Amino acid sequence: MLAQLVESLRKVLEPIPGFDFIASAPYIFRPFCLLIVLSIASGIVGVFVNLRCAEFNAEAIVHGIFPGIVVGALYGGIDQIIPGAAICSVFLVAALVWASRSTRINESIIATVLTTFFALGVVISLKKGDMSGQLEALMFGRLLDVTDERMTQAMWICLFAIIVLLATWKQQIIVAFDRASAPLMGVHTLFVDIVLNVGIAAVVVSASSAVGVLLVIGYLIIPGASARLVSRTVGRMVAVGIFVGIAGVVLGMYVMNLELDHPISPQAAIALSMCAMFVVVLIVRWLFQVISSIVFAHKTHTSGTDMHVLAKSCKGRE
Numbered sequence: 001m002l003a004q005l006v007e008s009l010r011k012v013l014e015p016i017p018g019f020d021f022i023a024s025a026p027y028i029f030r031p032f033c034l035l036i037v038l039s040i041a042s043g044i045v046g047v048f049v050n051l052r053c054a055e056f057n058a059e060a061i062v063h064g065i066f067p068g069i070v071v072g073a074l075y076g077g078i079d080q081i082i083p084g085a086a087i088c089s090v091f092l093v094a095a096l097v098w099a100s101r102s103t104r105i106n107e108s109i110i111a112t113v114l115t116t117f118f119a120l121g122v123v124i125s126l127k128k129g130d131m132s133g134q135l136e137a138l139m140f141g142r143l144l145d146v147t148d149e150r151m152t153q154a155m156w157i158c159l160f161a162i163i164v165l166l167a168t169w170k171q172q173i174i175v176a177f178d179r180a181s182a183p184l185m186g187v188h189t190l191f192v193d194i195v196l197n198v199g200i201a202a203v204v205v206s207a208s209s210a211v212g213v214l215l216v217i218g219y220l221i222i223p224g225a226s227a228r229l230v231s232r233t234v235g236r237m238v239a240v241g242i243f244v245g246i247a248g249v250v251l252g253m254y255v256m257n258l259e260l261d262h263p264i265s266p267q268a269a270i271a272l273s274m275c276a277m278f279v280v281v282l283i284v285r286w287l288f289q290v291i292s293s294i295v296f297a298h299k300t301h302t303s304g305t306d307m308h309v310l311a312k313s314c315k316g317r318e
């Protein structure tokens with residue numbers, strides 16, 4: 001059903017100028033649609049990752065979900081990568097939430113969980129023999145190999161991440177800005193921590209087979225970090241985060257189509273485009289600060305001149 005809807009949308013957009021490459025073939029349009037949905041989910045999740053300073057948790061989930069991806073690919077085929085990663089994420093989220101409740105050795109436990117899960121994935125992958133090529137594909141993804149089944153699975157998981165974060169929107173904001181007082185407001189911090197880690201895991205799982213577990217960290221960090229630079233409210237941060245993600249996807253799709261001497265990795269093109277959008281936001285912020293300082297200086301000078309004229313006028317009347 002969802003795959004048919006995506007294909008119908010591709011046929012509608014194909015004759016429209018600007019979509020000539022993106023909608024030219026199903027194997028290009030499928031990952032494009034997946035990345036757009038992923039950008040919306042990561043725009044919401046990434047903002048709360050930034051507000052909660054949970055970047056290390058995100059990094060741990062990105063690496064820790066690797067054994068689930070390996071098991072799914074080895075014993076179920078490439079279309080079972082997402083289910084395998086989803087099962088692994090349950091155990092990983094439980095471990096990270098437990099680690100986050102420890103105030104003394106929080107980061108040490110998270111680092112231990114990260115190393116343990118990732119090393120376990122490497123051991124499992126090598127158990128089947130030399131899989132250096134497959135191992136690289138699992139870590140960095142195969143964007144243009146996204147099938148209808150994997151696209152559908154990933155989109156539903158992204159939708160799940162969006163729903164759980166929006167359902168706990170108010171609680172997430174309260175915990176992000178005043179965790180100590182959150183229980184006094186009736187907020188269950190443990191539940192909020194679980195939901196946030198589940199949202200992070202959902203984004204990683206949905207992008208695992210397309211972008212890869214190593215490059216997906218950009219989707220969890222860059223949108224929120226970019227939004228933090230130019231936004232003052234959480235709502236605006238989410239809007240900017242989603243815009244940065246979508247703009248990075250569109251830019252990356254056209255970058256991978258450039259005619260160069262050597263082919264460009266689609267996953268790397270998307271990741272670098274996301275980084276480029278962060279630089280663009282930095283430049284926009286700097287320009288805004290420069291213009292604001294010029295306008296403020298002009299207003300101050302004008303106000304000082306008006307006060308001087310008024311003082312002379314009053315002195316003349318005397």
